[in-house]
Amino acid sequence: MSGTDELLRVEGVRKEFPGVVALDGVDFELRRGEVHVLLGENGAGKSTLIKMLSGVHRPDAGRVLVGGEEVRVHGAQDAERLGIATIHQEFNLVPDLTVAENVFLGRQPRRYGLIDRRRMEAEAAALLERVGVDVAPRTRVRELGIARLQMVEIAKALSLDARVLIMDEPTAVLTSEEVDKLFAIVRALRADGVGVVFITHHLDEIAALGDRVTVLRDGRSVGQVPATTPQDELVRLMVGRGIDQHYPRERPDTGPPLLSVRGLTRDGAFHDVGFEVRAGEVVGLAGLVGAGRTEVARAVFGADRYDSGTVHVGGAPLPRHDVGAAMDAGLGLVPEDRKGQGLVLDASVQENLGLVTLRSATRAGLVDRKGQRTAAARIAGELGVRMAGLGQPVRTLSGGNQQKVVIGKWLLADTKVLILDEPTRGIDVGAKVEIYQLINELTASGHAVLMISSDLPEVLGMSDRVLVMAQGRIAGELPAHLATQEAVMELAVGAAAVPTPATNDVEGSRGH
Ligand SMILES: Nc1ncnc2c1ncn2[C@@H]1O[C@H](COP(=O)(O)OP(=O)(O)OP(=O)(O)O)[C@@H](O)[C@H]1O
Numbered sequence: 001m002s003g004t005d006e007l008l009r010v011e012g013v014r015k016e017f018p019g020v021v022a023l024d025g026v027d028f029e030l031r032r033g034e035v036h037v038l039l040g041e042n043g044a045g046k047s048t049l050i051k052m053l054s055g056v057h058r059p060d061a062g063r064v065l066v067g068g069e070e071v072r073v074h075g076a077q078d079a080e081r082l083g084i085a086t087i088h089q090e091f092n093l094v095p096d097l098t099v100a101e102n103v104f105l106g107r108q109p110r111r112y113g114l115i116d117r118r119r120m121e122a123e124a125a126a127l128l129e130r131v132g133v134d135v136a137p138r139t140r141v142r143e144l145g146i147a148r149l150q151m152v153e154i155a156k157a158l159s160l161d162a163r164v165l166i167m168d169e170p171t172a173v174l175t176s177e178e179v180d181k182l183f184a185i186v187r188a189l190r191a192d193g194v195g196v197v198f199i200t201h202h203l204d205e206i207a208a209l210g211d212r213v214t215v216l217r218d219g220r221s222v223g224q225v226p227a228t229t230p231q232d233e234l235v236r237l238m239v240g241r242g243i244d245q246h247y248p249r250e251r252p253d254t255g256p257p258l259l260s261v262r263g264l265t266r267d268g269a270f271h272d273v274g275f276e277v278r279a280g281e282v283v284g285l286a287g288l289v290g291a292g293r294t295e296v297a298r299a300v301f302g303a304d305r306y307d308s309g310t311v312h313v314g315g316a317p318l319p320r321h322d323v324g325a326a327m328d329a330g331l332g333l334v335p336e337d338r339k340g341q342g343l344v345l346d347a348s349v350q351e352n353l354g355l356v357t358l359r360s361a362t363r364a365g366l367v368d369r370k371g372q373r374t375a376a377a378r379i380a381g382e383l384g385v386r387m388a389g390l391g392q393p394v395r396t397l398s399g400g401n402q403q404k405v406v407i408g409k410w411l412l413a414d415t416k417v418l419i420l421d422e423p424t425r426g427i428d429v430g431a432k433v434e435i436y437q438l439i440n441e442l443t444a445s446g447h448a449v450l451m452i453s454s455d456l457p458e459v460l461g462m463s464d465r466v467l468v469m470a471q472g473r474i475a476g477e478l479p480a481h482l483a484t485q486e487a488v489m490e491l492a493v494g495a496a497a498v499p500t501p502a503t504n505d506v507e508g509s510r511g512h
């Protein structure tokens with residue numbers, strides 16, 4: 001190591017993909033014992049930069065130095081040897097292996113040449129406890145929800161005992177309680193001299209955790225500032241302009257109920273859930289983790305079954321557990337797990353955007369390819385999807401741009417009732433406002449929106465009414481003018497005072 005505190009340095013790194021220059025002469029430096037935030041819009045090049053450091057991509061030009069020495073990072077083993085551990089934005093876990101197997105993948109402890117399961121599971125258990133996640137080492141990864149998947153990824157990275165820890169949007173899918181745990185871990189690592197590269201779209205996390213910020217815009221480093229820099233200045237640096245209205249909700253007149261849910265019950269998940277969403281309305285669904293919001297949304301859409309109750313769309317009853325019928329009736333769902341449920345990764349942007357519309361067009365026997373292309377181009381433009389072209393495979397879009405495509409596909413489909421589960425997860429501040437505006441356009445033209453979000457300010461800013469769920473029931477309803485953070489939390493936590501085996505993680509208090 002050199003005499004300074006410098007752990008890692010990147011000089012003039014360039015990376016070009018077909019049709020796009022992802023990085024164009026980027027400089028970056030990481031010191032011992034600092035949390036260095038990497039900030040930039042969706043597609044700015046953040047993930048690409050860290051993939052240079054973790055051995056996923058090789059730079060076309062420029063240098064990477066570790067401890068003052070120029071290095072080549074060709075693959076995960078190189079990175080590991082150099083003391084660099086990375087938590088990638090898209091999960092890299094193997095669904096059919098257990099948690100312990102995933103944590104120690106490729107470097108399982110051995111005894112007499114055989115994998116020492118006992119030791120592996122004991123060590124995994126210790127790591128899981130350290131990150132504070134309640135998962136058994138023998139659980140198969142496919143059984144985990146995304147918050148827990150993320151915590152397992154974090155445990156895995158910690159097990160490497162790296163000097164450089166890179167985290168690409170680790171908090172995007174975490175609840176506020178899990179975020180607190182993660183921050184405590186990161187602070188302890190920093191105190192031990194570990195250098196942490198931290199990517200986030202939650203601006204409030206920057207001052208809370210960071211020391212310095214490097215801002216990327218269009219593949220270039222546009223500045224390095226202290227983490228105490230005011231948020232509006234950070235935004236101006238990353239977007240190139242100011243963004244004033246964060247929640248530009250207009251409140252149009254409401255019409256008849258488009259979605260009516262009555263007595264919806266699934267044993268062990270939710271009970272007697274009833275609500276309406278009217279034409280022109282945005283209804284927010286808030287609550288604690290495990291309150292059952294995603295479960296209700298999926299059941300309403302027909303993706304999962306329910307035991308009793310009814311769902312009506314536009315006055316007509318929907319059959320249970322029948323997504324096709326729900327879509328035909330004009331119901332749409334933007335799922336929380338975009339990679340698993342929302343996209344065909346190897347298909348193009350245009351094909352993904354057309355997935356819903358094509359279905360009805362094919363049915364009607366008239367597929368207007370040119371019209372499809374025009375419509376796809378329009379929505380991609382409105383959402384600011386950063387891509388080489390409509391033919392680019394969705395897999396190679398940046399994380400936030402993939403999310404825009406999931407939303408865009410439903411916006412195009414002219415659905416009467418749209419259920420959005422964490423719609424702005426991983427979306428940059430500028431694009432969020434675009435999405436809010438599209439939601440406003442939808443409701444202004446008589447559509448109805450049900451929105452689930454862990455970002456409480458977003459729920460409060462965008463909803464005309466807020467339903468609060470607690471332990472599988474609707475604990476209360478608040479009109480917009482009474483829906484404060486405190487009022488929502490009171491309802492969400494009030495019911496949780498009843499003894500319950502469920503976790504009490506508070507989801508929905510993000511962004512305070
Ligand atoms: N394998 C690839 N092939 C083609 N283009 C790619 C590939 N990987 C990334 N890109 C492109 O490089 C650009 C930068 O993407 P990157 O994933 O680094 O963005 P990001 O800053 O991490 O964005 P986000 O906040 O959305 O995660 C994007 O235009 C993306 O489409």
Ligand SMILES: [Mg+2]
Nearest residue numbers: 047089398399
């Ligand atoms: Mg990224």
